[in-house]
Amino acid sequence: xxxxxxxxxxxxxxxxxxxxxxxxxxxxxxxxxxxxxxxxxxxxxxxxxxxxxxxxxxxxxxxxxxxxxxxxxxxxxxxxxxxxxxxxxxxxxxxxxxxxxxxxxxxxxxxxxx
Amino acid sequence: xxxxxxxxxxxxxxxxxxxxxxxxxxxxxxxxxxxxxxxxxxxxxxxxxxxxxxxxxxxxxxxxxxxxxxxxxxxxxxxxxxxxxxxxxxxxxxxxxxxxxxxxxxxxxxxxxxx
Numbered sequence: 001x002x003x004x005x006x007x008x009x010x011x012x013x014x015x016x017x018x019x020x021x022x023x024x025x026x027x028x029x030x031x032x033x034x035x036x037x038x039x040x041x042x043x044x045x046x047x048x049x050x051x052x053x054x055x056x057x058x059x060x061x062x063x064x065x066x067x068x069x070x071x072x073x074x075x076x077x078x079x080x081x082x083x084x085x086x087x088x089x090x091x092x093x094x095x096x097x098x099x100x101x102x103x104x105x106x107x108x109x110x111x112x113x114x
Numbered sequence: 115x116x117x118x119x120x121x122x123x124x125x126x127x128x129x130x131x132x133x134x135x136x137x138x139x140x141x142x143x144x145x146x147x148x149x150x151x152x153x154x155x156x157x158x159x160x161x162x163x164x165x166x167x168x169x170x171x172x173x174x175x176x177x178x179x180x181x182x183x184x185x186x187x188x189x190x191x192x193x194x195x196x197x198x199x200x201x202x203x204x205x206x207x208x209x210x211x212x213x214x215x216x217x218x219x220x221x222x223x224x225x226x227x228x229x
Contacts, residue, residue: 004157033216043204043219048211055213090157092217099146099208099215100165105157 001026004093004106012112018079021109025072025093032074033103034066037088046089049074050096078111086113116141116209120220127195128228135190135223137205146208147188148217149179151201158204164188175199195227 005024013019025032033056034046045058049068066076072093078085088110092103117140127133139145146165150158162173169181179190188205202224206217 006157031214035217042221043206043217045211045216045218048214048216050214056211056216058216092158096214099144099210100163101208101215102148102160102163103217104160105150107155107157110155 004091004104006089006091006106006109008109009107010110010112012114013081014114015081015083017081018077019081019111020075020077021089021091021111023074023076023091023093023106025074025091026104029093029095029104030072031094031096031101032068032072033092033094034074034076035090035092036060037090037108038086043090046076081113083113085111087111116207116218118147118205118207118218118220120203120205120223122223123221124224124226126226126228129197130194133192133195133199133225133227135203135205135225137188137190137220138186139188139205139207140186141207141209145181145188146215147179147181148206148208149173149177149188149190150204150206152204152222153201161190197227197229200225200227 031050033048048056068074088108090108092105094101094103148163149161164181205220208215
C-alpha cells in the first residue's frame with residue numbers, strides 16, 4: 001500500500017503571500033491530521049478532518065485553514081505568511097478507530113518564508 | 115490536559131550497547147502512548163504503541179517499550195543499538211480534542227549511536 005504523500009516537498013515564499021499544501025492519505029484512511037514542526041515549538045497539532053468536516057482544531061490563528069475532499073485528500077492553506085510560519089508541515093492519516101488508532105505520517109512539506 | 119515529557123534532549127550510546135529513550139506522561143484516564151522515529155528530512159515513522167494489556171510492547175526494527183503505570187513512564191528500549199538507529203525519537207499520547215483524538219508530542223530525543 002502506498003504511504004501518505006505530500007506535495008510539494010519544499011516551498012519558498014515571501015512574507016504576505018499565501019500557500020497551499022496538499023496531502024493524499026493512505027488508501028482507505030478517512031481521517032487526515034496536520035501538524036507543524038519547528039525547532040522551538042516542536043510538533044504541534046493544527047487540525048483534523050474526517051469526511052470533509054473539520055472535527056478538531058489546535059491553537060493556531062485563523063490564517064491557517066484546511067479542507068478535505070470527498071476522496072479524503074486534504075489541503076491546508078496559510079494566508080498572509082509570516083517569518084514564523086517557516087516549518088515542516090506534516091500530514092498524517094488514520095482509519096479513525098479512536099484513541100488507539102495509529103496515525104501514519106507523510107514526508108512533510110518544508111516551508112521557508114523569507 | 116495531557117502532557118508528554120522526554121527529559122533528555124540527547125542520548126549517546128555505543129554501537130552494540132542497549133539503549134533507552136525516556137518518556138513520562140500525565141493523563142486523566144487510560145493512556146494511549148506511541149513512539150515515532152524521524153530521520154533527517156523525513157516524516158515520522160511509527161514504531162509501536164501501548165493501548166492496554168502487556169506492559170512490554172514490541173515494535174518495529176527490534177524496538178520495545180515498557181509501560182509503567184506507577185511511574186507514569188513509557189521508555190523506549192533496544193537490546194543492541196545500531197548506528198542506523200541514530201535519529202530523532204518522539205513519544206506521543208493520544209488526547210481527546212473537540213471531536214476526535216490528536217497526538218500530543220514530547221519535545222523529542224536525539225539518539226546518537228557511536229560506532
